[in-house]
Amino acid sequence: MFPAVTIQPTDFFAALAHETRLRCLILLMRHPELCVCELTHAIGAVQPHVSRHLAQLRELGLVTDRREGLWIFYRVSPVLPDWVAAVLRETFDAVCGERPFVEDDRVLALMANRPGVPRCA
């Protein structure tokens, strides 16, 4: 019904203004949820770097996290204000085919030993 969070426009745009955070968000829009090690691997950064920027997205309410065993899975918040979701979608459509966003998803697809999703038969 009501979006759970109120997000200041300038805070929202500041969150999108960093490449690491934008790359994480784009990846999270391609997949229902991803854990930190997947995001870290896809982006090719060190883990504290990714964790720090994920924390900023979380504090703003753009993403939510869920613990499952050792892993913490992030997903795009399902209760975003409509205009925030709309801006994210417009941005996604515009950049999902560009660098470095395409490569990020390709690198993720080639990742071995991914938790959760890739259960073999």
Added chain:
Amino acid sequence: MFPAVTIQPTDFFAALAHETRLRCLILLMRHPELCVCELTHAIGAVQPHVSRHLAQLRELGLVTDRREGLWIFYRVSPVLPDWVAAVLRETFDAVCGERPFVEDDRVLALMANRPGVPRCA
């Protein structure tokens, strides 16, 4: 045909991440064009402050400027990439009724001695 400029997503969002720049852009979306003194008056800041942030918007290609006598009129660039224009429109629709954006336009409407537009009979 082709948008004249290529704008990096992170640069674009960084431009929107400052309140002064966002307030200028919202005002410029309500009016075909505005000069610096109008923007300065509406926002209630000192002139160098507004000029500096307008310069950043101009360097990014989000606005264009046109000199007419002593005044320099700014307007939202007519050749923005589609997704940039779409994000601006979504943002405008979301915030144009909120503070401080409504007040900015009210203050502007009450401004005396505006150049250009308000020619009396």
Added chain:
DNA sequence: GCTCAATATTCGTTTTGGGGTATGTTTCCG
């Protein structure tokens, strides 16, 4: 030519944000 009005830019300083590395916390497993 001089002067004033509108705007832009520069300078010095302060603040904010990001990076790298080390360390802390939580959970699972044996």
Added chain:
DNA sequence: CGGAAACATACCCCAAAACGAATATTGAGC
């Protein structure tokens, strides 16, 4: 209970961004 794995946080340092005030530029009018 003692590891090790996954992730978060803290600390210190540097660079980019913003601010206030002063100054430079541009054009109009006389």
